[in-house]
Every structure is written in C-alpha cells, then in structure tokens.
Amino acid sequence: SVPLSFFGGIGGASKQGILVKGGNYLEVLSNAEIVVFDKTGTLTKGVFNVTAIHPDQCSESRLLELAALAESYSDHPISRSLRDAYNAPLDAGRVADVEELSGRGVRARVDGQLICAGNDKLMEEIGVKWHPCHKVGTTVHVAAEGEYLGHIVISDEVKSDAARAIADLKTQGVRKTVMLTGDARAVGEAVAGELGLDEVHTQLLPADKVDRVEALLTQKTGKGALAFVGDGINDAPVLSRADIGIAMGGLGSDAAIEAADIVLMDDQPSKIAAAIGIARKTLRIVK
Ligand code: ADP
Ligand code: MG
Numbered sequence: 001s002v003p004l005s006f007f008g009g010i011g012g013a014s015k016q017g018i019l020v021k022g023g024n025y026l027e028v029l030s031n032a033e034i035v036v037f038d039k040t041g042t043l044t045k046g047v048f049n050v051t052a053i054h055p056d057q058c059s060e061s062r063l064l065e066l067a068a069l070a071e072s073y074s075d076h077p078i079s080r081s082l083r084d085a086y087n088a089p090l091d092a093g094r095v096a097d098v099e100e101l102s103g104r105g106v107r108a109r110v111d112g113q114l115i116c117a118g119n120d121k122l123m124e125e126i127g128v129k130w131h132p133c134h135k136v137g138t139t140v141h142v143a144a145e146g147e148y149l150g151h152i153v154i155s156d157e158v159k160s161d162a163a164r165a166i167a168d169l170k171t172q173g174v175r176k177t178v179m180l181t182g183d184a185r186a187v188g189e190a191v192a193g194e195l196g197l198d199e200v201h202t203q204l205l206p207a208d209k210v211d212r213v214e215a216l217l218t219q220k221t222g223k224g225a226l227a228f229v230g231d232g233i234n235d236a237p238v239l240s241r242a243d244i245g246i247a248m249g250g251l252g253s254d255a256a257i258e259a260a261d262i263v264l265m266d267d268q269p270s271k272i273a274a275a276i277g278i279a280r281k282t283l284r285i286v287k
Contacts, residue, residue: 009282033224041231232256
C-alpha cells in the first residue's frame with residue numbers, strides 16, 4: 001500500500017506542472033544518482049534556425065524546398081524547422097513513400113524522385129559522397145536519386161533554464177549528469193560544455209542510446225537510481241529502460257508520455273531538481 005503522504009507529494013508536484021504517475025516513483029527519484037539527458041527538445045529548444053545553405057547542383061531555394069517536402073510528414077523538430085524555414089506552402093500531394101530513419105533523417109519520393117535528407121550516417125548508408133560542412137551545426141544533407149545536391153546547416157539553442165537544471169542537480173548531490181545525442185560531435189560537445197554536463201556521447205542511434213543507458217546502470221552504487229529525461233522522439237525504449245523515465249509533456253510525443261513515469265508539463269529541465277526536492281521532502285515525512 002502507498003503511504004498517505006505520497007499523495008501529498010504527488011499533489012504538490014502536480015501544482016508545479018510535474019506529473020508523477022505513482023508514489024513509488026517518488027521514492028526512486030529521491031535516490032537519483034545518475035541523470036541522463038537527451039539533447040534535442042530536452043536540453044535544447046528543438047527549434048532550429050537555418051544558418052547556411054550550401055547547394056551543390058541547384059539553387060538554395062530548390063535545396064530547401066526539396067528538404068522541406070521530403071520532411072513534410074514528420075513531427076521531428078528538424079522537419080518542423082525546415083518546413084518553417086521554407087516559409088511557403090508545401091503541396092504534400094507531391095510527396096509519397098515517406099520513411100523516417102530515426103537518428104539519421106528521412107527518405108521520400110518528391111515528384112517521383114527519391115530524396116534522402118539527413119546526416120553523414122544517412123549519406124554513408126546510401127553510398128552518397130557528401131561535402132563536409134565547415135560550420136558547427138547540425139547538417140542536413142540532401143540527395144536526389146543517389147546524387148548529392150548539397151546541405152543545409154541548422155542550429156538550435158539551449159533552453160534558458162538548462163544550465164541551472166544541471167547546476168541544481170549537482171547541488172543536490174546527483175553524482176553524474178550525462179547527455180546522449182544522435183547529433184554531430186561538435187554540436188553535442190558544445191552544448192555539454194556550455195551546460196557543464198559530466199559526460200557526453202554523440203552520433204548515437206536510438207539503439208545506441210539504450211546500450212549507453214545499460215552501461216550507465218552498471219555504474220550505480222547502493223540505492224542510487226538512474227533517471228533518463230527525453231522529449232520522446234525515438235526515446236520511448238530508453239525511457240522505459242531507466243529506473244525512472246521523465247518526459248517533456250509539451251513538445252514530447254504521446255509515446256513518450258505513455259512510456260514515462262514522470263511528465264514535465266512545461267518542458268523545463270529545471271523541474272527535475274524541483275521534483276527530486278519534493279520527493280526527498282515527501283520521503284522524510286513518510287519515514
Ligand atoms: P537527439 O539525439 O539530439 O535527440 P535525434 O536522435 O532525434 O536527436 O536525431 C539525431 C540526428 O539524426 C540529428 O541530429 C540529425 O542529424 C538526424 N536526424 C534525425 N531526424 C532527422 C530528420 N527528420 N531530418 C534530418 N535529419 C534528421
Ligand atoms: Mg531526441
């Protein structure tokens with residue numbers, strides 16, 4: 001049975017936009033020792049601005065149009081950002097056979113042509129030689145029928161409370177903070193450095209993130225627990241593998257909210273430390 005004051009803890013949390021799905025999660029959370037974050041949409045806003053367009057064989061607007069069309073059916077923050085950047089109506093009737101390739105990009109037929117839009121990994125996979133990008137940023141390469149068309153460089157910003165979120169966890173005695181991302185090394189390391197995370201792993205596919213979390217689970221000591229925080233785009237497996245899964249409720253996908261034990265309604269990572277504080281206070285009352 002759940003001690004009565006757990007309900008007080010859950011109620012107090014919900015007033016701060018922290019939805020806790022059960023009293024047992026408060027107990028686990030009070031012992032958080034390792035906190036692992038996804039990057040895009042979790043520590044960063046998930047709203048990318050286009051910082052450069054480098055076409056190889058077509059105009060800048062044509063490159064952006066093809067990328068935006070290929071991305072027209074996806075909910076990924078990169079897809080939404082490319083559609084916004086194109087800033088003109090997109091006729092989804094020109095797009096068919098869409099396939100999302102998690103951690104890499106998308107593949108679709110646009111006006112009958114096979115278009116691939118995504119990162120270095122995707123180009124490698126389809127055997128297209130890409131031009132390296134000299135700017136720090138997330139690179140979206142575009143290929144048509146196996147022919148390289150150029151790339152678009154996009155960049156995201158860290159959330160305003162992300163640095164405080166990490167600092168507060170340290171103050172609370174959380175031993176290790178880690179960021180996992182499918183993004184490029186330079187991007188991931190810049191964000192992790194700016195926010196003061198202890199560890200960062202980049203260029204990960206969703207399955208690699210699960211492997212990393214399993215390795216981190218073996219580093220726990222005593223009663224220590226591992227929390228994973230994500231926006232849920234491809235995160236559901238890691239959210240359920242962690243001792244405690246925390247999802248962003250605003251930007252987050254339905255699958256993430258389903259798989260998570262705790263949902264942050266306003267997407268603010270600083271609410272994690274707040275939740276740990278509530279959990280510890282509740283446990284003191286129970287004990
Ligand atoms: P994160 O690990 O930061 O949450 P994802 O796992 O969603 O990011 O994506 C990892 C990388 O895969 C992105 O940085 C990007 O290079 C590429 N990618 C994923 N989805 C798309 C997409 N829809 N269009 C283009 N590139 C994508
Ligand atoms: Mg993600």
